[in-house]
Amino acid sequence: MDRSKPKLSRIAETLGVSVATVSNALSGKGRVSPELVERIRATAAELGYVPSVAGRALRTGRSGVLGLVLPDIANPLFPQIAQAIEHAAASAGYGVLIADSRGETAMQTEAIGRLIERGVDGMVVVPRRGTRIVEASCPVAVIDSPSTPGNTVAADHWEGGRQMGGHLRELGHRNVLLIGHSPASNVQNDRIGGLKSGLGRGAVTETLWIEKLEAAGGAGCPLGLVEKVRSGVTAVATLSDLIALRALTELQGAGIAVPQAVSVSGFDDLIWSSVVTPGLTTMRMDMETVAEIAVAALVDTIEAERRGGEEQKILGPVSAAVPKVPMELVIRHSTGVAGMGLSQARNRTEGELAS
Amino acid sequence: MDRSKPKLSRIAETLGVSVATVSNALSGKGRVSPELVERIRATAAELGYVPSVAGRALRTGRSGVLGLVLPDIANPLFPQIAQAIEHAAASAGYGVLIADSRGETAMQTEAIGRLIERGVDGMVVVPRRGTRIVEASCPVAVIDSPSTPGNTVAADHWEGGRQMGGHLRELGHRNVLLIGHSPASNVQNDRIGGLKSGLGRGAVTETLWIEKLEAAGGAGCPLGLVEKVRSGVTAVATLSDLIALRALTELQGAGIAVPQAVSVSGFDDLIWSSVVTPGLTTMRMDMETVAEIAVAALVDTIEAERRGGEEQKILGPVSAAVPKVPMELVIRHSTGVAGMGLSQARNRTEGELAS
DNA sequence: CTGAAAGCGCTTACAG
DNA sequence: CTGAAAGCGCTTACAG
Secondary structure, X not given: OOOOOOXXXXXXXXXXOXXXXXXXXXXXXXXOOHHHHHHHHHHHXXXXXXXXXXXXXXXXXXXOEEEEEEOOOOOOOHHHHHHHHHHHHHHOOOEEEEEEOXXXXXXHHXXXXXXXXXXXXXXXXXOOOOOOOOOOOOOEEEEOOOOOXXXXXXXOHHHHHHHHHHHXXXXXXXXXXXXXXXXXXXXXXXXXXXXXXXXXXXXXXXXXXXXXXXXXXXXXXXXXXXXXXXXXOOEEEEOOHHHHHHHHHHHHHOOOOOOOOOEEEOOOOOHHHHOXXXXXXXXXXXXXXXXXXXXXXXXXXXXXXXXXXXXXXXXXXXXXXXXXXXXXXEOOEEEOOOOOOOOOOOEEEOOOOOO | OOOOOOOHHHHHHHHOOOHHHHHXXXXXXXXXXXXXXXXXXXXXXXXXXXXXXXXXHHHHOOOXXXXXXXXXXXXXXXXXXXXXXXXXXXXXXXXXXXXXXXXXXXHXXXXXXXXXXXXXOEXXXXXXXXXXXXXXXXXXXXXXXXXXXXXXXXXXXXXXXXXXXXXXXXXXXOEEEEEEOOOOOHHHXXXXXXXXXXXXXXXXXXXXXXXXXXXXXXXXXXXXHHHHHHOOOOEEEEOOHHHHHHHHHHHHHOOOOOOOOOEEEOOOOOHHXXXXXXXXXXXXXXXXXXXXXXXXXXXXXXXXXXXXXXXXXXOOOOOOOOOOEOEEEEOOEEEOOOOXXXXXXXXXXXXXXXX
């Protein structure tokens, strides 16, 4: 009994038909009689036939694999991105090859090169400031702030900021401290812009950039939040849950009650946001949708290339008309301004937190 | 001018030699004269030759790709694992295809199937309780607690627990609360066993399982740590940084000073452990080494299969003699028992925290 | 040291 | 509706 991996020709021999017919039957392409299709399907299943991707790839020129290029897998947002892309790609029948540049811009080019060598049909790139993607000889979808020109798909970070700002304004916050990591980030600038807009004219804001604080105070230095709160800040709106966590524990560690004395909010709904006390109010981006759009655009371009030959080669896969994917406000604690005698001040904490 | 992707035959034509010679020269296999090798190398580079993985895969039967099977990408430990595996695989000349089963055990089989269809040469599996990996028709390396029998590579979780327990004992802690997620986890049981051993006979311990607490109190329910501390617990040793974070904020939120009144420790050195106040003392596993061992074992088996033919087919890649990879204690705050009048009680907090 | 030839497993016009 | 044949790009014995 032949125990080797069954191939197309074995099915053909078993049934006494040609490999062409088997191929056509299995792919549903050629006109094969329904009965034959059925018999071929049955024996293929019986033999445990698994098509050879190598054979198919060599013949068709497509690998059926998409590359996912990440500036740094250690980035806490990565799991969401990877999961969403993997899911969208698998649904579209593609595999996902990962390439990590471990935080170094220079390695990104190299990582992209590795993917090209592996014959990916297209790739999703999560860029870092300074990334150049000219070198890609395949369709590319970029996930980033829409401020970036080109073939980009992104959540609407500005609108997310505006919603968060509006939420804080409604709760009565008029003196808000904004904390971001780096002013060089388009995403963070969008969020800041939205936050200020949402808070409105009546609010006083100050912006802290961790990058700058740490340049002076060293990595992990205190953010000096206690004094800010003492001097009147009632809400700390951070641009990422990681910063929110840092702020939360710095405040709590100094004996300042959150959310009773000051409110802390973040962005991204990272895993720990729901397990800390109090749960962090945050802004979740719809990564599923972002991933679906990116993968669909890639697949469309790949298909078009296949049909259209060399014609529309390295055009970006995402048209300029791509809608910005909305974000969703996740309220885990929401506290009105304390001690200001405002009648509309509210103070409630969500009881049920997801684990 | 021909702009299409150059292949082996184009180099051969350009130089007026045979494709066999070009192939041999580029791979360094056959005996080709040094000068010819040099010329071939040069024109290959000049033409921007990139070998076709499909052609090679079809011919050799190897895809040059390893699969990484994860129970849930959302798991906070995933970035470390993925980064380490990607790095080890890339160094060995392999690509990494990811497969996520999104937390559902049933999907793991399906995910493994997708990888097989894609022709991976081997795979690294991070199992979930209940995972069966019999279905794999390629070499498999499993990353898990060494308690699991089979072809496993893992950090020495028990020893890590013992070190952490010893650390706490030296600081004078004699009444320690242990918190894990689920008693069904081998890894967690190893860590618990090590912790108890490290704390020694003189210590009183109680173990809390979050899974059980939440079955009664609902997801995200308070852990009741305040009472534990009031009744004499001086250290909370958790089995993961995620739990440590939950404990830390629950205590701080209730006005209990950490680490002055109670010490909190974790496991895994997840990203936020260094940014919270106080920084979490934790146990880091050497994922780089775990990944290197797993990938090396896989590659060895793949190579052996190639040479030895069908002989030692689906043997596990990891011999029984694999050393357990050590863990490393990361001390970010370490506080002796407060208010117990012990002369050896220490109280210091690390100043420098990595961001 | 170099080359001619076969073949990995598939798909795709094309002919019947 | 079905089949014979070519060819995707590479590597590997084998012959010279």
